[in-house]
Amino acid sequence: MASGAARMLLHVLFARVPIRYRLTVSVGAAGCRRGAGRGKDVEQAVYGFVLVLHLFGVVFWIGGLLMLASLLGRVPEEVGLPKERLLGTIRRLFEVVINLGAAVTIILGVVLIALNPQVITQGWLHLKLLLVAVILFYHVRFYRRIRFLEDNPSASTHREFTVVHGVVSLLLLAILVLAILKPF
Ligand code: HEM
Helix, strand or coil, X not given: CHHHHHHHXXXXXXXXXXXXXXXXXXXXXXXXXXXXXXXXXXXHHHHHHHHHHHHHHHHXXXXXXXXXXXXXXXXXXXXXXXXXXXXXXXXXXXXXXXHHHHHHHHHHHHHHHHHCHHHHHCHHHHHHHHXXXXXXXXXXXXXXXXXXXXXXXXXXXXXXXXXHHHHHHHHHHHHHHHHHHCCC
């Protein structure tokens, strides 16, 4: 019964996904395996591998932003040296993990477009890139805030970072819907 309902839900969700597009263009610009040559297989494997690394970067970038937003929400509870240490650790994590995740995601996103240029004509990608630009805006603002808090540790509020956490989560959800369901 439950599995029937789940199957029905999947059917409804994915009914609008352009399956042919996903098999031939999304999963690999090389087209379906049947009848495809060795070169096409290699092209498909390269595309798939770049896509995996693109998503690997997304996990570090967005996962890191969400984790640090939660940690920064706790800064007002700390005092003295622990507070300064926490802010220092947060800044170093940002500089290494989050910046690297963002760079990998964006560079490999551009590589994916270069490997499959016709994707740039898709409306979902335009909106997705707009939302990515909003995340980038929050990324830069977030970093500036951390630098500011290092000099003024008492100036943070729990609410501020709860809002950042909520906004980034919603943007991520919207980007995933666009990238996976490709509704237009
Ligand atoms: C928060 C940032 C991002 C998230 C969460 C994200 C997520 C995803 C996901 C889940 C897919 C897999 C779609 C699928 O094949 O089913 C994907 C593919 C892709 N992404 Fe991103 N992405 C992000 C940033 C970017 C950026 C900055 C670019 C371009 C500069 C980009 C370009 C692409 C391209 C071209 C594809 C392949 C589309 C296809 O062939 O169907 N992405 N992304």
